[in-house]
Amino acid sequence: MSELLDSLQRQALGFSQDWFGAEWGSNLYVLVRTLVLIACVVAPLMGAVAYLTLWERKRIGWMQIRLGPNRVGPLGLLQPIADGIKLFLKEIIVPSGSNKALFVLAPVAAITPALAAWAVIPFAPEVVIADINAGLLYLAAMTSLGVYGVIIAGWASNSKYAFLGAMRSAAQIIAYEIAMGFALVVVLMVSGSLNLSEIVHAQNRGAFAQAGASFLSWNWLPLLPMMLVYFIAGVAETNRSPFDVVEGESEIVAGHMVEYSGMAFALFFLAEYANMILISTLTAIMFFGGWAAPLGFAPFTWIPPFGWLLIKVFIIVSMFLWFRATFPRYRYDQIMRLGWKVFIPVTLVWLVFIAAWMQSPLNIFTPGVR
Amino acid sequence: MNFETVVFYLFASILVIAALRVITARNPVHSALFLVLAFFTSSAIWLLLRAEFLAIALVLVYVGAVMVLFLFVVMMLDINLDRLRQGFWSYLPLGATVGLLIVVEMVLIIMRHFGDAGEAPQTGAAQASNTRELGRVLYTDYVFPFELAAVVLLVAMIAAIALTMRKRKDTKYQKASTQLRAKRAERVRLVSMPAEKQD
Numbered sequence: 266m267s268e269l270l271d272s273l274q275r276q277a278l279g280f281s282q283d284w285f286g287a288e289w290g291s292n293l294y295v296l297v298r299t300l301v302l303i304a305c306v307v308a309p310l311m312g313a314v315a316y317l318t319l320w321e322r323k324r325i326g327w328m329q330i331r332l333g334p335n336r337v338g339p340l341g342l343l344q345p346i347a348d349g350i351k352l353f354l355k356e357i358i359v360p361s362g363s364n365k366a367l368f369v370l371a372p373v374a375a376i377t378p379a380l381a382a383w384a385v386i387p388f389a390p391e392v393v394i395a396d397i398n399a400g401l402l403y404l405a406a407m408t409s410l411g412v413y414g415v416i417i418a419g420w421a422s423n424s425k426y427a428f429l430g431a432m433r434s435a436a437q438i439i440a441y442e443i444a445m446g447f448a449l450v451v452v453l454m455v456s457g458s459l460n461l462s463e464i465v466h467a468q469n470r471g472a473f474a475q476a477g478a479s480f481l482s483w484n485w486l487p488l489l490p491m492m493l494v495y496f497i498a499g500v501a502e503t504n505r506s507p508f509d510v511v512e513g514e515s516e517i518v519a520g521h522m523v524e525y526s527g528m529a530f531a532l533f534f535l536a537e538y539a540n541m542i543l544i545s546t547l548t549a550i551m552f553f554g555g556w557a558a559p560l561g562f563a564p565f566t567w568i569p570p571f572g573w574l575l576i577k578v579f580i581i582v583s584m585f586l587w588f589r590a591t592f593p594r595y596r597y598d599q600i601m602r603l604g605w606k607v608f609i610p611v612t613l614v615w616l617v618f619i620a621a622w623m624q625s626p627l628n629i630f631t632p633g634v635r
Numbered sequence: 636m637n638f639e640t641v642v643f644y645l646f647a648s649i650l651v652i653a654a655l656r657v658i659t660a661r662n663p664v665h666s667a668l669f670l671v672l673a674f675f676t677s678s679a680i681w682l683l684l685r686a687e688f689l690a691i692a693l694v695l696v697y698v699g700a701v702m703v704l705f706l707f708v709v710m711m712l713d714i715n716l717d718r719l720r721q722g723f724w725s726y727l728p729l730g731a732t733v734g735l736l737i738v739v740e741m742v743l744i745i746m747r748h749f750g751d752a753g754e755a756p757q758t759g760a761a762q763a764s765n766t767r768e769l770g771r772v773l774y775t776d777y778v779f780p781f782e783l784a785a786v787v788l789l790v791a792m793i794a795a796i797a798l799t800m801r802k803r804k805d806t807k808y809q810k811a812s813t814q815l816r817a818k819r820a821e822r823v824r825l826v827s828m829p830a831e832k833q834d
Contacts, residue, residue, distance in 0.1 A: 288637055288638055289638055292638040364662075364664075367664075367668075397687070398687070398764035398766060398767070399687050399688060399691055399764070399766045402688070402691045402692070402695065402766065403691055405695055405699075406691050406694040406695040406698075406699060409694075409695055409698070409699025409700065410694070410698060410699055412699075412703055413671070413703070416703065416706055416707070416710070417668070420664060420706075420710045428710075431710075432707070432711075435703055435704075435706075435707045436707075438703075439700065439703060439704070442699070442700070459764075459766055598808070598809075599811070602811060
């Protein structure tokens, strides 16, 4: 299989160089190859997003002793497709008082960073679009761009509700980004690398991993407060319940999305769910050993690495839905208090604690071992 | 013309146009968004120079945080364009003088080093990961200037907060700690009442 792929790549490179000359040919080949790889990641991701919406409705239905969608197809399995067709066919209404260019730009600005972040995610050993050394930094940069979609949408709509949603979102995302950044710094410290593949490898070294119980050597145990802070801040960053004051149906209708319809709305929706899966994947990669199996013996080693990542991401992303069905919405001042007065001090203290731990003779982390 | 040169000129022209639009756009929100585009494009140019840390840090800090706050403020301002334009001619001489001075100073500094920069340094460490290399240099050779800069920034931040903080006596707010300390017994009184007979 991999030999076939290799020979195919060599042939494509040779073909491209024959037609466009050595330098332009190889550059064009890299461009086309990257585009193909992006399609290979984005297409299944969009499928996952579609079926995540179904899973969300089903699961919340079960938690509330309802059936959930069950009319379209067996068990309602074709529901996301029906929703997609419906959104495609709907008219995109542009309010007459809106700023037209920015109104159209906003959904694009929302979904672009949500998809761009996937470029550095390792799905299995060596399976990653761009195995760059500054992967974690790149991820932080991309997730910090997501707020533009919301702010531009809120302003361009020229509507009070949309604007209130945008203001809330900007304040909330900036507050939680700091705590998230510190959590990433601690992960970086114990892994000694910004490369996500290296972060996964670093978690699967050590005494427990050699004894076959690698789940004990993953970052979630020594960095437990960081894991909680990162995940909860991730829920807040994606504007999911209980931090969904940005949309707050009962107060400001749908926040920044209130004036959007059809596919323009669908792009915000896709971006939100893609971000949920992204945060879950990152939690799995940075704290739960990525693609590695939790135990190193028989039935656990049968599942391939990508399968393990998939299982972990599924469990974590289901937590988002569980939260939504369980918790009432936070009050706005409580959100700000949690972000600024609880999470940031917790991360700062744990940062210093881990740093001291790593300098002490009791150090269990092995950063930078290659 | 090789591939990288073409890409450079593409980014450079986008950067110049975006920078021009920052000062010529009528709407301040558009200006701020063009500034975002300018930052983003210059980060792309840095990536062409293989300065990945600087490029990503520019996006992370300026695009991801500073410009969000800028937009936040600019969107809430009620800007009257006519009133802004009234003083244009009276401010022009002063503005032009300051601008000219800045240009002259920059020319004096830059022109001496302008021209052929020669081959880019291709050291092994920079090729491997310039983030790691920068971190190592910052925290070993330049640790004191680095810490000093951090302290200056911290002082500036605290000063900005202290200068603008205004304690309001009349605001009502809840204290989360007292709310959390509330006991059931303080809030709920269970009363047992005998059922009345109904005949």
